[in-house]
Amino acid sequence: MDNLSSHLDQVFGALGDPTRRAILARLGEGEASVGELARPFAMALPSLMKHIRVLEAGGLVESRKSGRVRTCRLKPAAMTRAERWLAGQRAVWEARLDRLEAYVNKIEKKPRKRARDG
Amino acid sequence: MDNLSSHLDQVFGALGDPTRRAILARLGEGEASVGELARPFAMALPSLMKHIRVLEAGGLVESRKSGRVRTCRLKPAAMTRAERWLAGQRAVWEARLDRLEAYVNKIEKKPRKRARDG
DNA sequence: GCCATAGTAAGCCATACGGATAACTGTTAT
DNA sequence: ATAACAGTTATCCGTATGGCTTACTATGGC
Numbered sequence: 001m002d003n004l005s006s007h008l009d010q011v012f013g014a015l016g017d018p019t020r021r022a023i024l025a026r027l028g029e030g031e032a033s034v035g036e037l038a039r040p041f042a043m044a045l046p047s048l049m050k051h052i053r054v055l056e057a058g059g060l061v062e063s064r065k066s067g068r069v070r071t072c073r074l075k076p077a078a079m080t081r082a083e084r085w086l087a088g089q090r091a092v093w094e095a096r097l098d099r100l101e102a103y104v105n106k107i108e109k110k111p112r113k114r115a116r117d118g
Numbered sequence: 119m120d121n122l123s124s125h126l127d128q129v130f131g132a133l134g135d136p137t138r139r140a141i142l143a144r145l146g147e148g149e150a151s152v153g154e155l156a157r158p159f160a161m162a163l164p165s166l167m168k169h170i171r172v173l174e175a176g177g178l179v180e181s182r183k184s185g186r187v188r189t190c191r192l193k194p195a196a197m198t199r200a201e202r203w204l205a206g207q208r209a210v211w212e213a214r215l216d217r218l219e220a221y222v223n224k225i226e227k228k229p230r231k232r233a234r235d236g
Numbered sequence: 237g238c239c240a241t242a243g244t245a246a247g248c249c250a251t252a253c254g255g256a257t258a259a260c261t262g263t264t265a266t
Numbered sequence: 267a268t269a270a271c272a273g274t275t276a277t278c279c280g281t282a283t284g285g286c287t288t289a290c291t292a293t294g295g296c
Contacts (some may be wrong), residue, residue, distance in 0.1 A: 006136075008133075008139065009134055009135065009136060011134075012130050012133040012134035013129075013130075013131075013134035014134075015126075015130040015134075015204075016126075016127055016129075016131035016132075016133075016134050017127065018124075018127060020224065021126065023180035024207060025207065025210070027211075028207060028210035028211045029210075035235075072165075072202070074211050076208065076211055076212075079204055079207060079208060082204060083201065083204045083205065083208070085139075086133075086197055086200060086201045086204070087201065087212075088201075089142060089146060089197060090194065090197060090198070090201070092143070092146035092147075093145075093146045093194055094193050094194075
Protein backbone atom coordinates (compact mmCIF):
# COMPACT_ATOMS: atom_id res chain seq x y z
CA MET A 1 0.00 0.00 0.00
CA ASP A 2 2.92 2.26 0.74
CA ASN A 3 4.27 0.91 -2.49
CA LEU A 4 1.08 1.82 -4.26
CA SER A 5 1.25 5.23 -2.73
CA SER A 6 4.70 5.94 -4.12
CA HIS A 7 3.59 4.62 -7.44
CA LEU A 8 0.70 7.05 -7.53
CA ASP A 9 3.13 9.78 -6.50
CA GLN A 10 5.15 9.04 -9.58
CA VAL A 11 2.21 8.71 -11.93
CA PHE A 12 0.35 11.81 -10.83
CA GLY A 13 3.59 13.68 -10.45
CA ALA A 14 4.47 12.78 -14.02
CA LEU A 15 1.04 13.86 -15.25
CA GLY A 16 1.34 17.19 -13.48
CA ASP A 17 3.60 18.65 -16.13
CA PRO A 18 2.28 19.98 -19.45
CA THR A 19 5.34 18.89 -21.41
CA ARG A 20 4.94 15.34 -20.18
CA ARG A 21 1.23 15.28 -20.92
CA ALA A 22 2.04 16.54 -24.40
CA ILE A 23 4.56 13.75 -24.80
CA LEU A 24 1.92 11.24 -23.78
CA ALA A 25 -0.57 12.76 -26.19
CA ARG A 26 1.97 12.56 -28.94
CA LEU A 27 2.80 8.96 -28.16
CA GLY A 28 -0.90 8.25 -28.37
CA GLU A 29 -0.50 8.82 -32.10
CA GLY A 30 2.16 6.15 -32.24
CA GLU A 31 5.72 5.37 -31.26
CA ALA A 32 8.34 8.05 -31.60
CA SER A 33 12.06 8.48 -31.18
CA VAL A 34 13.48 10.84 -28.59
CA GLY A 35 14.44 13.28 -31.33
CA GLU A 36 10.97 13.22 -32.86
CA LEU A 37 9.49 13.87 -29.47
CA ALA A 38 11.86 16.73 -28.79
CA ARG A 39 11.34 18.64 -32.05
CA PRO A 40 7.93 20.24 -31.44
CA PHE A 41 8.84 21.28 -27.92
CA ALA A 42 11.65 23.71 -28.65
CA MET A 43 13.56 22.07 -25.85
CA ALA A 44 17.08 20.74 -25.66
CA LEU A 45 17.42 16.98 -25.88
CA PRO A 46 18.77 16.41 -22.37
CA SER A 47 15.84 18.31 -20.89
CA LEU A 48 13.41 16.19 -22.80
CA MET A 49 15.24 13.05 -21.80
CA LYS A 50 14.61 13.92 -18.17
CA HIS A 51 10.90 14.03 -18.85
CA ILE A 52 11.06 10.67 -20.54
CA ARG A 53 12.85 9.25 -17.52
CA VAL A 54 10.12 10.60 -15.28
CA LEU A 55 7.47 9.04 -17.49
CA GLU A 56 9.33 5.74 -17.48
CA ALA A 57 9.78 5.84 -13.72
CA GLY A 58 6.02 6.24 -13.44
CA GLY A 59 5.54 3.32 -15.78
CA LEU A 60 3.66 5.47 -18.27
CA VAL A 61 6.15 5.00 -21.08
CA GLU A 62 8.64 2.38 -22.09
CA SER A 63 11.46 2.64 -24.56
CA ARG A 64 14.00 0.45 -26.24
CA LYS A 65 17.11 1.45 -28.04
CA SER A 66 18.07 -0.14 -31.31
CA GLY A 67 21.15 1.19 -32.93
CA ARG A 68 21.51 4.80 -31.96
CA VAL A 69 17.84 5.65 -31.82
CA ARG A 70 15.64 5.14 -28.78
CA THR A 71 11.99 4.55 -29.55
CA CYS A 72 9.33 5.33 -26.97
CA ARG A 73 5.84 3.98 -26.64
CA LEU A 74 2.98 4.27 -24.22
CA LYS A 75 2.49 1.80 -21.41
CA PRO A 76 -1.17 2.16 -20.54
CA ALA A 77 -1.21 0.13 -17.33
CA ALA A 78 0.06 2.91 -15.09
CA MET A 79 -2.50 5.38 -16.32
CA THR A 80 -5.19 2.82 -15.71
CA ARG A 81 -4.16 2.58 -12.08
CA ALA A 82 -4.36 6.35 -11.74
CA GLU A 83 -7.81 6.25 -13.27
CA ARG A 84 -8.81 3.58 -10.82
CA TRP A 85 -7.68 5.67 -7.87
CA LEU A 86 -9.72 8.61 -9.13
CA ALA A 87 -12.74 6.43 -9.80
CA GLY A 88 -12.42 4.93 -6.33
CA GLN A 89 -12.30 8.35 -4.76
CA ARG A 90 -15.29 9.44 -6.76
CA ALA A 91 -17.19 6.37 -5.59
CA VAL A 92 -16.48 7.34 -2.00
CA TRP A 93 -17.71 10.89 -2.23
CA GLU A 94 -20.64 9.99 -4.39
CA ALA A 95 -21.74 7.57 -1.70
CA ARG A 96 -21.17 10.31 0.82
CA LEU A 97 -23.23 12.78 -1.23
CA ASP A 98 -26.01 10.21 -1.53
CA ARG A 99 -26.06 9.82 2.22
CA LEU A 100 -26.12 13.58 2.59
CA GLU A 101 -28.96 13.86 0.13
CA ALA A 102 -30.91 11.22 1.98
CA TYR A 103 -30.35 13.13 5.19
CA VAL A 104 -31.48 16.39 3.63
CA ASN A 105 -34.57 14.70 2.25
CA LYS A 106 -35.37 13.35 5.68
CA ILE A 107 -35.14 16.69 7.47
CA GLU A 108 -36.99 18.43 4.64
CA LYS A 109 -39.98 16.23 5.40
CA LYS A 110 -40.43 17.83 8.80
CA PRO A 111 -40.21 21.56 8.07
CA ARG A 112 -40.21 23.09 11.52
CA LYS A 113 -39.72 26.61 10.26
CA ARG A 114 -41.23 27.90 7.02
CA ALA A 115 -38.99 28.29 4.01
CA ARG A 116 -37.85 31.86 3.52
CA ASP A 117 -39.20 32.12 -0.03
CA GLY A 118 -42.49 30.56 -1.10
CA MET B 119 -6.83 25.22 -23.77
CA ASP B 120 -3.76 26.74 -22.20
CA ASN B 121 -6.06 27.48 -19.33
CA LEU B 122 -7.12 23.86 -19.21
CA SER B 123 -3.51 22.83 -19.30
CA SER B 124 -2.61 24.87 -16.25
CA HIS B 125 -5.67 23.56 -14.52
CA LEU B 126 -4.56 19.99 -15.14
CA ASP B 127 -1.13 20.99 -13.90
CA GLN B 128 -2.67 22.01 -10.63
CA VAL B 129 -4.97 19.04 -10.30
CA PHE B 130 -2.42 16.37 -11.14
CA GLY B 131 0.24 18.24 -9.24
CA ALA B 132 -2.02 18.25 -6.21
CA LEU B 133 -2.76 14.55 -6.57
CA GLY B 134 0.93 13.74 -6.82
CA ASP B 135 1.49 14.04 -3.09
CA PRO B 136 0.54 11.28 -0.65
CA THR B 137 -0.42 13.69 2.12
CA ARG B 138 -2.83 15.47 -0.18
CA ARG B 139 -4.35 12.24 -1.43
CA ALA B 140 -4.78 11.19 2.18
CA ILE B 141 -6.53 14.49 2.88
CA LEU B 142 -8.86 13.87 -0.03
CA ALA B 143 -9.53 10.34 1.15
CA ARG B 144 -10.30 11.65 4.59
CA LEU B 145 -12.61 14.33 3.25
CA GLY B 146 -14.39 11.59 1.36
CA GLU B 147 -15.66 10.46 4.76
CA GLY B 148 -17.12 13.89 5.37
CA GLU B 149 -16.21 17.48 6.13
CA ALA B 150 -13.40 18.20 8.52
CA SER B 151 -11.74 21.16 10.13
CA VAL B 152 -8.11 21.98 9.48
CA GLY B 153 -7.17 20.74 12.92
CA GLU B 154 -9.01 17.47 12.46
CA LEU B 155 -7.25 17.00 9.15
CA ALA B 156 -3.87 17.76 10.66
CA ARG B 157 -4.06 15.40 13.64
CA PRO B 158 -3.49 12.01 11.95
CA PHE B 159 -0.65 13.36 9.83
CA ALA B 160 1.80 14.25 12.60
CA MET B 161 2.41 17.48 10.77
CA ALA B 162 2.47 21.07 11.93
CA LEU B 163 -0.59 23.12 11.12
CA PRO B 164 1.09 25.56 8.72
CA SER B 165 2.50 22.71 6.68
CA LEU B 166 -0.90 21.15 6.38
CA MET B 167 -2.45 24.49 5.48
CA LYS B 168 -0.14 24.67 2.51
CA HIS B 169 -1.49 21.37 1.26
CA ILE B 170 -5.02 22.62 1.68
CA ARG B 171 -4.15 25.70 -0.33
CA VAL B 172 -2.77 23.53 -3.09
CA LEU B 173 -5.91 21.43 -3.07
CA GLU B 174 -8.06 24.54 -3.18
CA ALA B 175 -6.00 26.04 -5.99
CA GLY B 176 -6.63 22.87 -7.96
CA GLY B 177 -10.32 23.16 -7.19
CA LEU B 178 -10.34 19.80 -5.42
CA VAL B 179 -11.37 21.19 -2.07
CA GLU B 180 -13.27 24.18 -0.82
CA SER B 181 -13.46 25.59 2.67
CA ARG B 182 -15.33 28.18 4.63
CA LYS B 183 -14.45 29.68 7.94
CA SER B 184 -17.05 30.21 10.61
CA GLY B 185 -15.85 31.52 13.91
CA ARG B 186 -12.30 30.38 14.36
CA VAL B 187 -12.66 27.02 12.66
CA ARG B 188 -12.24 26.44 8.96
CA THR B 189 -14.18 23.53 7.58
CA CYS B 190 -13.06 21.79 4.39
CA ARG B 191 -15.05 19.70 1.99
CA LEU B 192 -14.46 17.97 -1.31
CA LYS B 193 -15.24 19.65 -4.58
CA PRO B 194 -15.58 16.77 -7.01
CA ALA B 195 -15.65 18.72 -10.27
CA ALA B 196 -11.90 19.11 -10.60
CA MET B 197 -11.25 15.43 -10.10
CA THR B 198 -13.82 14.68 -12.76
CA ARG B 199 -11.90 16.76 -15.24
CA ALA B 200 -8.71 14.88 -14.43
CA GLU B 201 -10.58 11.64 -14.93
CA ARG B 202 -11.82 12.89 -18.26
CA TRP B 203 -8.33 13.72 -19.41
CA LEU B 204 -7.15 10.24 -18.49
CA ALA B 205 -10.15 8.61 -20.12
CA GLY B 206 -9.57 10.68 -23.26
CA GLN B 207 -5.95 9.62 -23.38
CA ARG B 208 -6.96 6.03 -22.92
CA ALA B 209 -9.44 6.33 -25.77
CA VAL B 210 -6.64 7.55 -28.01
CA TRP B 211 -4.23 4.76 -27.32
CA GLU B 212 -6.92 2.13 -27.31
CA ALA B 213 -7.88 3.28 -30.79
CA ARG B 214 -4.23 3.15 -31.67
CA LEU B 215 -3.87 -0.36 -30.28
CA ASP B 216 -6.95 -1.43 -32.23
CA ARG B 217 -5.40 -0.13 -35.41
CA LEU B 218 -2.19 -1.93 -34.57
CA GLU B 219 -4.07 -5.14 -33.92
CA ALA B 220 -5.90 -4.83 -37.21
CA TYR B 221 -2.56 -4.31 -38.90
CA VAL B 222 -1.06 -7.34 -37.21
CA ASN B 223 -4.08 -9.43 -38.18
CA LYS B 224 -3.71 -8.33 -41.77
CA ILE B 225 -0.07 -9.30 -42.08
CA GLU B 226 -0.69 -12.52 -40.20
CA LYS B 227 -3.06 -13.58 -42.96
CA LYS B 228 -0.25 -13.82 -45.47
CA PRO B 229 2.38 -15.89 -43.69
CA ARG B 230 5.33 -15.71 -46.01
CA LYS B 231 7.48 -17.82 -43.78
CA ARG B 232 6.21 -20.82 -41.86
CA ALA B 233 5.60 -20.50 -38.17
CA ARG B 234 8.49 -21.84 -36.14
CA ASP B 235 6.33 -24.27 -34.21
CA GLY B 236 3.22 -25.66 -35.65
C1' DG C 237 38.87 5.80 -41.52
C1' DC C 238 36.18 9.95 -40.95
C1' DC C 239 32.36 12.72 -40.14
C1' DA C 240 27.67 13.50 -39.07
C1' DT C 241 23.91 11.92 -36.10
C1' DA C 242 21.24 10.42 -31.77
C1' DG C 243 21.46 10.01 -27.48
C1' DT C 244 23.72 10.27 -22.80
C1' DA C 245 26.35 12.14 -18.90
C1' DA C 246 27.75 15.71 -15.93
C1' DG C 247 27.29 19.89 -13.96
C1' DC C 248 25.16 24.54 -13.40
C1' DC C 249 21.35 27.61 -12.19
C1' DA C 250 16.96 29.45 -10.63
C1' DT C 251 12.82 28.42 -8.80
C1' DA C 252 9.34 25.51 -6.54
C1' DC C 253 8.16 22.25 -2.91
C1' DG C 254 7.50 20.12 1.56
C1' DG C 255 8.57 20.63 5.88
C1' DA C 256 9.72 23.33 10.23
C1' DT C 257 9.39 27.30 13.88
C1' DA C 258 7.97 31.66 15.76
C1' DA C 259 5.09 35.27 16.14
C1' DC C 260 0.47 37.14 15.26
C1' DT C 261 -4.92 37.52 14.71
C1' DG C 262 -9.25 36.60 15.84
C1' DT C 263 -12.76 33.67 18.66
C1' DT C 264 -14.51 31.23 22.45
C1' DA C 265 -14.64 30.01 27.26
C1' DT C 266 -13.95 31.21 32.20
C1' DA D 267 -10.36 40.53 31.21
C1' DT D 268 -7.70 36.87 30.47
C1' DA D 269 -6.51 32.59 28.86
C1' DA D 270 -6.81 28.99 25.70
C1' DC D 271 -7.71 27.70 21.10
C1' DA D 272 -7.78 27.50 15.77
C1' DG D 273 -5.86 29.21 12.26
C1' DT D 274 -2.73 32.38 9.69
C1' DT D 275 1.47 34.89 8.27
C1' DA D 276 6.23 35.22 7.78
C1' DT D 277 10.50 33.24 7.40
C1' DC D 278 13.76 29.73 6.95
C1' DC D 279 15.89 25.29 5.31
C1' DG D 280 17.13 21.36 2.49
C1' DT D 281 15.95 19.00 -1.52
C1' DA D 282 13.70 18.29 -5.93
C1' DT D 283 12.48 20.02 -10.46
C1' DG D 284 12.90 21.93 -14.98
C1' DG D 285 15.65 24.09 -17.78
C1' DC D 286 20.35 25.02 -19.81
C1' DT D 287 25.30 24.07 -21.81
C1' DT D 288 29.21 21.42 -22.66
C1' DA D 289 31.39 17.36 -23.23
C1' DC D 290 31.27 12.40 -24.41
C1' DT D 291 29.78 7.65 -26.54
C1' DA D 292 28.23 4.93 -29.91
C1' DT D 293 26.24 4.13 -34.49
C1' DG D 294 25.48 4.77 -39.41
C1' DG D 295 26.81 6.60 -43.94
C1' DC D 296 30.41 7.68 -47.17
